[in-house]
Amino acid sequence: MNARLRRGGYGMRVLLAAVLGVVLGAAILVGVRTEITSLRYELHSLRDDEARLRSEVEKLRVEAAVLTAPERLEARARELGLSYPRPGQVVSLPPSIATATRP
């Protein structure tokens, strides 16, 4: 009788273990799926961040281009008392002379 009970208890344990195994497997599967979805959202959020930063870079490029526009630079230079050289004040020497006069 005890042996049967023991046999019955063993079977029960195997059954419970199998059930637990199935439940655990399902939980892992669900967990993995949830993690994938969560990572996908995270990836999406990172892509959003990337797009935002790209947009920021674009705006900064525009700003830099506006700040270095010749008209603006000329106005700033004039404020500082600078002016364009008159014709003939700047000359480019031929390479032969430029090399010969180099110390």
Add this chain to the structure above:
Amino acid sequence: MRRTRTPRSLVPHGRLLVLACAILACLGALSLRAIQLQALDGARLADIARRQAQTILRLHSLRADIRDRNGTLLAVSANVDSVAASPRAIADLERTAASLARVFQRPVPDVRARLNPARGFVWIKRWATPGEAERLRTLNLRGVHLHPERRRFYPNGDMAAAYLGFADRDGRGLSGLELVFDRELRGSVAALPARRDARGKKLLSVDPGTNGRTGRAVTIGLDAQLQHIAERALERAVARSGARRGTLVALDPYSGELLIVAEVPTFDPNRFWLEDPARFRARAFVDAFEPGSTLKPFTIALALEEGVVAPDEEFDCENGSWRVLDRNIRDFRPHGVLTVSDILRLSSNIGVAKIAERLGSARLVDGLRRFGFGERSGSGFPGEATGVVRNLGEHQAVERANLAFGQGISVTALQLASAGAVLANGGWRVVPRLARHSGSDPASLAEGRERVISQRTADLVMDMLRDAVARGTGRAASLPHHEVAGKTGTAQKVVDGRYSRERHVASFLGIVPALNPRLVAAVVLDEPEKSYTGGAVAAPVFREVASFAVEQLAAPVEGAE
């Protein structure tokens, strides 16, 4: 043994068994359902699920940059915020209108009128400034939204505006280079598969990447520094002379790259919708005018090429008046006997008319067409004018004489500069290039070129043009350390079918440095009022630009070696 078995020992075992059986039954049922869903109806259900969750995300790329030959940004795109509202979703319209009016510094009634409660969506302001967008974010008004939109910026404002053109709010090129290079700049719209979650949020299924959708940046031959100098010089000349407008176009005589395309007055393409559309015309390409004496070098070049005159041959210039059939041809100042070189230096109409008589109508007309007059230059710029070179019979002596000194013909400033490049580069026809020449081999530029005149003829005419600047009508274009070749032009405008004595077109065709040309430019001033000759108003503009160009293009000082 059976009798000693207590019922208690069976109870928990029995209940456990029942529980286990129930769980097993549930699992069995679930398994059967799973099998049904996965195996039997799997394909159909997967298809339904895919259709529900999958969507296509359309990504528009930003319009690519336009840069000058040195990499300076001339046109660039960025995302900016536009402000929209859903009036139906706004609880307190008066208060929201007051807040928006404060942010955009607009009258409250105007903003309130836009917030029509019957409407679900209204734009409050397209392309808001970063400051305005930030203030709205802080206010966090209910029913007011910020939408990112693409915007085209022209960082240099009105610089080369008519040449660059502009793109509309949807990123389509509407005029100028924006239209010419629209396909390259715009790129394509990427349609990427994405998944949609229960809240409707879209998640990309694949990496968006950038290939195949980003527009390609275009580098043009323009030099932003030279362009700036030219525009300021032209602006001053227009203001000084009281001219209606001015144009300056300059190109590299070998590659044909357009280095400067300046127009005055100009406009700001950043707000083109507020500007006068008449200013959108790139007049260097689309407006033709009678060139007057700037055409004389080409008449003389053709006569020299055909061998009908020699450089030192003398012509009687009739002391300023010569009768051809029923018309008198006059010089600005009377001259006696002049050599061919002096005829060009002193710009004698009579002298050049006599040279054209030797050449004949057919050879003159054909020759001018070989220089590129009367046909499109091949630049590909939209709306480019052909100008007019009419066929002439040999008996049409008056028309031939007029044509010889630039009357009865119309040309664009671009054609004039391109023809000047033929003289500067040793006789080769040049196709003006909008984009920067990408080939590293200068020899590749000569492929498929057409020779218009011989090297010898080109050199002879260049010598005469140097003389015209050094001692002739173009003295105002001379530079201290570089020789300049050039020719002035002053043409009367046709008003009501007659040449007007009051309205003129002043022009100058210049080449610098004359001994090793790097830049050929045509300067045109329309209807200058005070001084009106090319030598007085157009040549100084060339001088100003040329003095900077020889530095910018690093042309070594001449005669130093």
